Amino acid sequence: MDWPRDLTGWPLAEQSSRIACRPHRWHVQQMGDGPVILLIHGAGGATHSWRDVMPLLAKQARVIALDLPGQGFTQAGTRARSGMMQTAEDIAALCAQEGWQPTAIVGHSAGAAVALRLSQIVLSPRGQAPDVVGINPALDKFDGIAGWLFPVLAKALALNPLTPLLFTLGGASDRRTRQLIERTGSTLTDEGYRLYSRLMGDRGHVGGTLQMMASWQLDALIADLPGITARCLFLAGETDSAVPVKVAQRAGASIPGAVVETLPDLGHLAHEEAPDLVAGRILSFVNSGQSDSVSRNA
Template structure:
């Protein structure tokens, strides 16, 4: 239904559709021709995050970008945002739609989903790309305090409404992204400002954070043999380069490329550079 879709001026809206696959109603965007490439955004974002990179990828791939559970325009039940469940539900969606991703690219928390899909073995991509992957739980007091706070917030049905009503300023979004080492133009900032005005999106983001746990995945990294490329912005203030260094060193067929002068949203800040690294990785050139 049109009412379930993003507004007409949303990035990629012309190829948006809603795909029911229990227990979700997924918002997906599919464009291009070639081997399937599955794109998984990070917590708090949506498929719009890939818009610039898709312009580089869809000449060589059929690109499938989706909104993660509870994010953007994907409608999801509460309690279905654990890492293993998210990956399993995405695999079910791919099977239902006949998608066979040859390449899976994940940003931040989407990078963890990318690796979890490989760990579960229900999809069989030939290449994995993890962009500024969030593969480490919070340390110190934040390690126990933040998940508890997120869980409490997620359980309160008024939280999303209160947060979304109180956070409308593009300037506020700029401040948040600047702390992650990222600078976007006004258009890029406006997309995030519009997202966090959506109560359902805020609720979905909080639910994911409240249920997020990476211990099992990190223990399994040495067993993931699929060739993997880690791309990480040197200036990332949200996830240290050290996290990517550790993960890449742990996996048997992984390598790391660090992008100087780039922050947490590498694929939005420098889409051509990220696309070039992906192309060299996939083609072996």
């Protein structure tokens, strides 16, 4: 599928717009009024991941969700800016262009790493680092052989222009999609599986995801964790087999004042399994920060 991709049947498509901000053409969804909460999906995801969370947050905030470069409906302008730092810089440029000042940045999985780096670049309306909420934050390096093999493999796959086509020949069956997601410890609705199947059957999206994986480097961010000034909340799904709870606990222990909460009986896609619970925790955390700010300035 070539860009611009067809949004027919996509969750909250009526809230979608495409915004050009060099070097990318972003797909963005916006709804609600109030303090800005920016949502960043994980690798291989898209705005659909927030389909049930966004309306709940929008009752108290202006919520903005975007697709990462090359994924979902965002057209990447270059393959050279797929790394975590470059992605954060490009989102910061988009925020500056559009006048967005996030009070909070919510990131899922790899999106949490982008959120933390972004919190070091942009300022909230209070003139401080925005709050960061990480849902099953992928903030750890691979251990053992995967530490060197996985990045090399991802890079080789991403650099081969035929790879995305091979991944998507015949499309992605709902059964295969269901199996892949359930291996992460999550169980979704039929609609959830269908949406991920649609993404997995799109060679452009697959190519963008592989390019992101090939460019991913966390060493500098992990070294910087003790210097993070943002208020941080990490929500870790108890049954997540993709990013174990210990990853959030280890990262949280390195960030001053970070809070880590375990979500019982939820997996890697906890925000899709229990949107009411996750949205409630996000709003409670963000509102507590605003109350603290008012008290300090009174």
